[in-house]
Amino acid sequence: MILPNALxxxxxxxxxxxxxxxxxxxxxxxxxxxxxxxxxTYRLWIAKAAIAxxxxxxxxxxxxxxxxxxxxxxxxxxALRTLLPSFEGYSRVELLGMIGGSALGGLIIGxxxxxxxxxxxxxxxxxxxxLLPRNRPEIAHAVAMSIAxxxxxxxxxxLFLPLLxxxxxxxxxxxxxxxxxxxxxxxxxxxxxxxxxxxxxxALMAAVYLLTGELWLAMVLxxxxxxxxxxxxxxxxxxxxxx
Numbered sequence: 254m255i256l257p258n259a260l261x262x263x264x265x266x267x268x269x270x271x272x273x274x275x276x277x278x279x280x281x282x283x284x285x286x287x288x289x290x291x292x293x294t295y296r297l298w299i300a301k302a303a304i305a306x307x308x309x310x311x312x313x314x315x316x317x318x319x320x321x322x323x324x325x326x327x328x329x330x331x332a333l334r335t336l337l338p339s340f341e342g343y344s345r346v347e348l349l350g351m352i353g354g355s356a357l358g359g360l361i362i363g364x365x366x367x368x369x370x371x372x373x374x375x376x377x378x379x380x381x382x383x384l385l386p387r388n389r390p391e392i393a394h395a396v397a398m399s400i401a402x403x404x405x406x407x408x409x410x411x412l413f414l415p416l417l418x419x420x421x422x423x424x425x426x427x428x429x430x431x432x433x434x435x436x437x438x439x440x441x442x443x444x445x446x447x448x449x450x451x452x453x454x455x456a457l458m459a460a461v462y463l464l465t466g467e468l469w470l471a472m473v474l475x476x477x478x479x480x481x482x483x484x485x486x487x488x489x490x491x492x493x494x495x496x
Contacts, residue, residue, distance in 0.1 A: 257420040260313045264414060271305035272439055279442040283383040288391060295394035299401045306405040310413035319416070326466045327416050333425035334463050381443055385487045395483040403476025410436040410455060411462045411471050429459050454478065 275298075282294045314320050319327065326334065386395040410432050419428035437452030454475075462471040 254421070256316060257417055260309075260316065261417040261421055264309050264313070264409075264417060267305045267309050268409075268435060268439065271301055272441065274301055275439070276442050279383065288388055291387070291391060292394050295391070295398050299398055302401055302405040306409035310408045313413055313417070317416075317420075322412060322416060323468065326463070327412075327419070329416060329419040329428070330425045330463060333429060334466075337460070337464050381447065381482065385483060392484060392488070395487075396480065399479035399483055400476050402479050403472045403474075406436070406439075407458060407462075407468060407472040407475050410439075411459055412468055415459075429463075433459055 278294055278298060282291060285291050285294065311320075314322055384395075386392045414435060415425070415428035415432040417428075418431045419425050422428065433452060433455040436455035437448045440447050440451040443451065458471045458475055461474060462468055
């Protein structure tokens with residue numbers, strides 16, 4: 254048990270480091286007006302996500318001899334999975350069509366409705382206005398950031414962190430409770446509403462992963478949600494310039 258405990262400590266330290274930097278970066282981007290500096294901040298966030306989320310996860314899984322968890326749900330999660338219906342009989346194409354297609358359709362409809370004055374409730378929840386791209390180059394960076402978030406955060410919060418907590422605590426319920434709460438806390442820069450919303454999204458992504466047994470599907474859905482907030486809605490509302 255020494256290795257899982259040590260890895261959990263390192264992971265917590267990485268999350269704290271990222272959170273502190275995230276809060277500082279968001280305060281910084283609020284003050285930035287030139288697009289070159291804003292694009293640099295986007296790239297910095299992607300690099301920090303790789304350092305805080307991807308590297309500890311991949312190296313930690315390798316040290317544990319559990320790289321197979323990238324494609325196979327760890328048995329430590331079985332106690333929780335048995336309480337949920339299973340989609341494992343479906344092919345990956347069918348899963349992507351059913352869940353991904355429904356989610357994408359819902360996000361597009363929500364984004365379109367959010368442009369209407371009478372549907373303001375559907376606008377992005379949380380304090381993320383300063384992150385929204387303002388021109389085409391920033392749109393490209395927002396796309397990259399959304400995809401990076403989908404991959405890195407799902408790897409860390411839906412697989413590696415819950416696996417470590419499950420190994421240490423012996424409980425899948427505690428593991429995913431801690432991971433979902435940590436995922437919400439990582440979005441403190443968005444304010445209380447943003448933390449609540451992202452906590453609920455984290456719970457949804459955990460359910461998708463446990464229901465389907467496919468981490469990649471949670472990554473795709475996460476990226477779609479971020480693309481909707483950071484790319485699709487600003488484009489539909491005209492909150493960016495073509496230059």
